Amino acid sequence: MAKAFKNFIGGKERDAESGKTFENRNPADWSEVVGIFPKSDKRDVDAAVDAARQAYREWSLYPAPKRGDIVKKAGDIMVARKEDLAREMTREMGKVVLETRGDVQEGIDTAYYSASEGRRMFGVTAPSELQNKFTMSVRVPVGVAGVISPWNFPMAIPTWKIFPALVSGDTIVFKPASDTPKTAATLVEILVEAGVPDGVLNIVHGGGNEVGMAIVEHPDVELISFTGSTAVGKKISEISSRSLKRVSLELGGKNAEIVMDDANLELALDGILWGAFGTTGQRCTATSRLILHEKIYDKFLDMLAERASRLKLGNGLDESVEVGPCVNEAQREKVHSYTEIGKKEGARLVIGGEFAKGGDLDKGWFYKPTIFADVTPDMTIAREEIFGPVLSVLKARSMDNAIEILNGTIYGLSSAVYTRNINDAFKAIRDIKAGITYINAPTIGAETHMPFGGVKQTGNGHREGGAGAFDFFTEIKTVYVDYSDKLQRAQIDTYRESKGNTN
Numbered sequence: 001m002a003k004a005f006k007n008f009i010g011g012k013e014r015d016a017e018s019g020k021t022f023e024n025r026n027p028a029d030w031s032e033v034v035g036i037f038p039k040s041d042k043r044d045v046d047a048a049v050d051a052a053r054q055a056y057r058e059w060s061l062y063p064a065p066k067r068g069d070i071v072k073k074a075g076d077i078m079v080a081r082k083e084d085l086a087r088e089m090t091r092e093m094g095k096v097v098l099e100t101r102g103d104v105q106e107g108i109d110t111a112y113y114s115a116s117e118g119r120r121m122f123g124v125t126a127p128s129e130l131q132n133k134f135t136m137s138v139r140v141p142v143g144v145a146g147v148i149s150p151w152n153f154p155m156a157i158p159t160w161k162i163f164p165a166l167v168s169g170d171t172i173v174f175k176p177a178s179d180t181p182k183t184a185a186t187l188v189e190i191l192v193e194a195g196v197p198d199g200v201l202n203i204v205h206g207g208g209n210e211v212g213m214a215i216v217e218h219p220d221v222e223l224i225s226f227t228g229s230t231a232v233g234k235k236i237s238e239i240s241s242r243s244l245k246r247v248s249l250e251l252g253g254k255n256a257e258i259v260m261d262d263a264n265l266e267l268a269l270d271g272i273l274w275g276a277f278g279t280t281g282q283r284c285t286a287t288s289r290l291i292l293h294e295k296i297y298d299k300f301l302d303m304l305a306e307r308a309s310r311l312k313l314g315n316g317l318d319e320s321v322e323v324g325p326c327v328n329e330a331q332r333e334k335v336h337s338y339t340e341i342g343k344k345e346g347a348r349l350v351i352g353g354e355f356a357k358g359g360d361l362d363k364g365w366f367y368k369p370t371i372f373a374d375v376t377p378d379m380t381i382a383r384e385e386i387f388g389p390v391l392s393v394l395k396a397r398s399m400d401n402a403i404e405i406l407n408g409t410i411y412g413l414s415s416a417v418y419t420r421n422i423n424d425a426f427k428a429i430r431d432i433k434a435g436i437t438y439i440n441a442p443t444i445g446a447e448t449h450m451p452f453g454g455v456k457q458t459g460n461g462h463r464e465g466g467a468g469a470f471d472f473f474t475e476i477k478t479v480y481v482d483y484s485d486k487l488q489r490a491q492i493d494t495y496r497e498s499k500g501n502t503n
């Protein structure tokens with residue numbers, strides 16, 4: 001019998017007010033129920049926001065290094081439990097255990113980075129233009145933060161948001177994706193064990209329209225940190241703009257890898273296999289388009305088709321498996337609908353294009369790694385995010401032409417270029433419109449202490465990762481201390497009293 005989980009509000013476990021629940025199942029074996037979770041609504045969100053508001057003052061007065069110590073302890077607990085966390089995550093959302101270990105490690109790295117930032121969180125001091133006056137800026141917490149996360153990085157993405165928010169002194173209402181509530185519940189459990197006080201971190205499980213929207217609309221939630229689809233991000237942005245709520249949006253992508261004729265083709269091949277089919281293509285940074293120089297187009301396509309058709313699919317707990325299932329049935333249907341569209345629009349199906357079946361594969365939502373060749377930039381499969389193991393291959397005449405094709409989408413998250421020509425590499429770094437550009441490495445592989453985010457419709461200008469995350473979770477307060485014992489007027493007395501006045 002699967003364990004029944006609860007919401008965690010004000011330091012107490014609570015059922016949903018509705019009394020309803022939903023099941024969380026293993027996408028590699030749909031008969032296996034991973035857990036049962038409360039199906040919450042606005043009433044549960046109201047209670048969680050209330051608890052977060054009440055806990056805010058005391059938490060905001062904890063020194064930031066002490067808040068950092070709690071987050072560091074959470075990192076230590078994650079180190080001790082890394083293997084169990086990874087295996088549970090694979091059961092919950094399907095990606096192979098090699099990758100879920102990486103997902104946990106990203107959380108650990110974020111814990112240690114965020115904890116250390118508690119001893120920096122630098123402001124600015126600068127000389128005043130007036131005598132006997134001191135100027136500085138300091139960071140202060142904002143208030144209650146709403147954290148809404150997707151299912152593809154069930155540990156890493158919540159930690160990117162929750163750890164800096166906690167160190168900043170904000171309190172939190174957290175709504176994880178309903179495909180991955182268990183990893184989220186475990187993360188909360190770890191933070192409580194590490195010493196996060198009651199009410200500072202609250203989790204409310206349930207659907208996006210019921211729980212997510214109620215968090216976004218709540219007047220006492222001062223900021224929203226959201227990662228998910230561009231469609232939902234736009235909705236959140238519209239609603240939040242009515243109250244000028246601060247919102248960070250990390251959204252969809254249509255990432256491309258360029259391979260030039262002078263590239264190390266074996267290296268580029270390893271990169272594309274990892275970028276396109278790792279996490280079953282379900283990464284915001286997954287390589288969805290491959291842009292090949294015309295001189296190596298046929299040769300590289302053959303090499304790629306041969307390797308990709310040998311990728312081993314299956315339950316990600318088996319260490320020899322390379323590609324897990326799609327996260328749920330609807331996602332697999334969506335992926336397949338793009339295969340149909342690709343065929344209809346005239347792209348050439350090279351491999352895959354169908355459900356993967358036979359033996360244990362029949363138990364889950366497996367889809368064969370799929371490659372379309374002769375894709376042109378106007379085709380739907382070259383423009384829309386698919387979020388599955390489908391790669392569209394396009395042809396380019398030159399680096400300029402390849403960059404033009406790469407830039408031809410509404411998204412701008414990650415990008416990769418394989419070339420040995422340093423001039424071309426730097427041209428690409430300058431001209432590619434994306435938040436991240438890799439040279440001779442795949443589109444996936446972000447490190448937690450570096451800024452992460454995208455341009456165009458991939459986001460709204462904020463960055464996660466590194467010190468930049470603290471810009472979002474804190475306010476800047478500028479402070480002037482005048483110890484002259486007289487009224488000093490900036491800009492006016494500054495120049496009136498000084499020698500050599502030119503005003």
Ligand code: NAD
Nearest residue numbers: 149150151176177208212213228229232250251252253284
């Ligand atoms: P999604 O937008 O469907 O859901 C994301 C979260 O928002 C979930 O918790 C969901 O329940 C919630 N939600 C749904 N509707 C909502 C609403 N109306 N109001 C408030 N919350 C709502 O996305 P998903 O399917 O979980 O994740 C896949 C998407 O996330 C892809 O587009 C992918 O590119 C994107 N993503 C982006 C990044 C990034 O950093 N840029 C990282 C990972 C995933």
